[in-house]
Amino acid sequence: MKVLTPDLAALVGLWCTTVFYGVNLVLYFCCLHVLIRRRTSTSWVLLGAATVQFVLSTVHIAAGLRSMIEGFIWSNQVPEGSYYYWEDMTRPVYILQEATTVTNCLIGDSILVWRLYVIWDKRILLCLFPVSVVLAFGVCGYISVYRISHLSLSDVHMVDDVLNWLQATWSLSLVTQILVTTLIATRIWWLSRRALTRTSRKQSNPYMTVIWTVVESGGVYAFTAALMLAFFTQRSHVSTVMGDALGQISAIVPSLIIVRAGLGYSQTGLSRDSSSAGSRYGGPLHITVDQSVSYDQGYKLEGRDEYGGNRHSTNGV
Template sequence: MADFPIDFAYLVGSWCAAVLWGVYGVLFGLCLWLVFNHGQLHPVQLTAMIALYVLATCHISLDFARLIQGFIYTDSGLDRIYFFSNVALHINVAKDFLYITSLILGDSVIVWRCWIVWRKKWLVVALPILMVTGEAIAGYVAIGKYLSPELATDTSVKPWGTAMFSVSLATNVLVTSLTAGRIWWISRTTNKLMAGGGTRSFAAITLIIESGLAMTIAKVIEFATFQIAFAGTVNMQAIYIMFELMPQLFGIVPTVIILSIQVGVTSSKAYSAGNGPRSFPRSNPYGSNSGEPNISSFGRRTPGNFPIVSVETNTYGDHHGSEIELGSKLGSKNSKLPNLERKTSTDSSLA
């Protein structure tokens, strides 16, 4: 296996992170514009989205400062490699602190999303919460070893890093499965009685699975490169590329989810025009006697003379704890088809 030295890894990783940060900035700005002009977002999601962007920006700023120090203010290649390998430098410790904080915040967001989808059942998210707590402890202990009076070694840091990466990967897979499975179970009962709901719920499930799969692949690569780098058998430092990329991915993935939902909501013709949140449907939203098609929360047309059931809004909408679990309402044998009013919420709890 060819060598991949640490200075080259930092250079490649910083360049890739800069590209992702530019993409992230555009997505973040567009998402904020849509939220504040055309929709609403849960305060938890809005706070997390802004915090993740701030953390990603601070991380890449420190990365650029470290590149300048390493490539401009060193006299030789050996000095440069020694500089980048010195994990005890304050700027490196600060970068790692931002990285781990972004990791914990990103995992906390998907756990919160799962909690909302499961109608705030703490028992369901008890294990994921413990897992996030465990990865936080492992990550910050690893940083603490860099600051200890005794110089940290690979053998002392590797167990904590392995624990953090593996637990984070398991948390991502578990929570994504719980969230997508819950939506599928609710829509399963709904689809037996009402037409058109399957497409909308399938879009929600696909969105969650694809986002979870993207993070899972990234974390698998990160875990593998970490094990190779700390094995000590080859000089393969590709892990530092992932260290630079991951803070951007932690923010890009949930931002893309929010943006996807906001675009679907704001493109709907069923919402009134004007300033402020588009949260009121036009008159005659179900198209009675008119046959005019409606637009679902994901921008798909549905028959005008049929009541609309939005599995996404009924499941994710957290309107003061008053959301209705549609599947349980339609599950009984003697229940009649309810005359449901469409909830025109844009409280996108998917991200």
């Protein structure tokens, strides 16, 4: 099997980035529609974060286009100039791409931890470890970018040091995605299960759609980061392709959750299940969803029978 060369990896990586940027573009304008329509204070915060991530994604792909011009047009004036161009990681456009990727992932991880904070009833102690991991990711990421900008390929020890920093950076981001996504999904499942156990009739959990919305969205990022780490550990240039794609996926994941919630996918089946669940009491079991597109205030689940039973609430995703 032919080894993937740096120039070929860069070309494939930019193609993947272009495809994901198209997805990102559509999702961003959908977010604008959903969040502006809500007009809440939280919506404006999420809109600001989505806008910053979209701008960073645009800068990321613009830097990639610039590198294509430099690498395949201008560098071809000398023999094998294209190959040596892609070997040089200290070039300004590459540093810019890495910086935007780290920043985009940092914002995405921060939003995810914020959702964890809201849905777990603002328990600060629970969020301390995820917050520390996100901060460690940011520190390692920017140190990696700084060291890359001062890298000398002739110094083996410096190259190994940079590679170790990069490996630590993306390992921390992967830990954040897996841990926080699991905690959020577990919280939704537990509270919805408590509400549904008030009825003796067996029924499917209508909030599984909410759980899968979170898990699927976070799984896209985690899967890409895991592949990048696997190839990066093997010192394969395939990690370059995954890294370029991650610069766009890090912005796609938060927007995808907002859009899916705003389109009402997470309410599927609630009316049918809630009406049938309450028949045992001679009246309906009122299950209402005050759905916020950000899941921060959404999915406030209130289970209450006609005898004035307890309530169980899930405040946000």
